[in-house]
Amino acid sequence: MADEQLGLEGMPRRLYSCTPTRLTTWLDCPRRYRFTYLDRPTPAKGPPWAHNSLGSSVHNALRSWWDVPLGRRTPEAAGTLVESGWLTDGYRDDAQSASVRARARAMVERYVARLDPEVEPRAVERTVATKTERLALSGRVDRIDERPTEVSGTQDGGTELVVVDYKTGRSALTTDDARGSLALAMYVLGTRRTLRARARRVELHHLPSGDVLGFDHTEESLARHLRRAESIADEASAADEAYRSAVASVAGELETEELDRLFPPRTGALCGFCDFRRHCPVGQAASPVKQPWHAVEELALE
Numbered sequence: 001m002a003d004e005q006l007g008l009e010g011m012p013r014r015l016y017s018c019t020p021t022r023l024t025t026w027l028d029c030p031r032r033y034r035f036t037y038l039d040r041p042t043p044a045k046g047p048p049w050a051h052n053s054l055g056s057s058v059h060n061a062l063r064s065w066w067d068v069p070l071g072r073r074t075p076e077a078a079g080t081l082v083e084s085g086w087l088t089d090g091y092r093d094d095a096q097s098a099s100v101r102a103r104a105r106a107m108v109e110r111y112v113a114r115l116d117p118e119v120e121p122r123a124v125e126r127t128v129a130t131k132t133e134r135l136a137l138s139g140r141v142d143r144i145d146e147r148p149t150e151v152s153g154t155q156d157g158g159t160e161l162v163v164v165d166y167k168t169g170r171s172a173l174t175t176d177d178a179r180g181s182l183a184l185a186m187y188v189l190g191t192r193r194t195l196r197a198r199a200r201r202v203e204l205h206h207l208p209s210g211d212v213l214g215f216d217h218t219e220e221s222l223a224r225h226l227r228r229a230e231s232i233a234d235e236a237s238a239a240d241e242a243y244r245s246a247v248a249s250v251a252g253e254l255e256t257e258e259l260d261r262l263f264p265p266r267t268g269a270l271c272g273f274c275d276f277r278r279h280c281p282v283g284q285a286a287s288p289v290k291q292p293w294h295a296v297e298e299l300a301l302e
């Protein structure tokens with residue numbers, strides 16, 4: 001959606017502050033973007049999702065594991081952290097929650113068994129940020145490793161930082177997921193700026209399979225991602241401005257048609273998992289409702 005279409009050509013732009021998630025929410029569905037970031041009070045969400053509880057429980061355990069004293073930093077300690085910090089929201093019942101918890105514990109222990117507890121990451125759950133003339137981006141990286149720099153298979157004596165992102169979903173991932181991730185590319189730029197160090201590599205660590213999908217960015221690939229981020233930010237920012245102007249006007253609100261023009265619904269498979277589905281008839285028609293535990297059901301049965 002261009003500025004002309006929004007009637008905003010010539011208006012000065014403010015710096016658009018965002019996370020990569022905000023940008024991808026705009027891409028996935030502008031209506032969901034409005035519900036999430038603009039409408040206040042935020043429309044009531046549906047019930048919590050079990051897959052989010054699973055993801056948070058695993059991420060929290062992996063973060064806390066690095067705080068365990070070195071001598072006790074074992075796979076079993078990681079499993080204990082999963083158990084002690086287990087989040088139960090969204091499961092069908094206690095039995096399903098316990099079944100998934102046992103799977104998650106085993107998955108985390110397997111993953112941690114492949115880590116060297118003595119090689120401390122440079123940072124864990126670290127917020128990084130970067131800025132251009134059009135946007136200010138920030139986000140939290142699961143883990144930032146420091147590793148020897150390799151050029152054509154040879155170490156050059158220096159080190160560089162590697163952006164690591166944990167994934168707990170069931171779907172298998174490929175290298176294309178690492179290469180194509182806007183968020184990971186933005187994290188590389190944020191890591192460079194925040195930690196003032198070399199960085200180019202991103203890695204998705206898929207815990208269910210143990211796969212590591214990595215990609216070494218080049219300056220060109222990072223520039224491509226940044227151009228894309230700025231282009232998404234331009235669209236979202238123009239719609240934000242139109243929304244704010246309308247809210248600040250005498251009428252105080254936008255007509256439904258105008259809202260839908262600025263923030264069109266984009267239906268798809270994700271509608272079944274959308275927190276705001278109950279406010280969106282077109283999304284309800286597009287995808288059957290999913291139970292809060294839908295995405296972990298297979299895990300509970302294995």
Ligand code: SF4
Nearest residue numbers: 029265271274280283
């Ligand atoms: S239900 Fe679908 S179309 Fe509606 S807001 Fe959610 S993602 Fe968008």
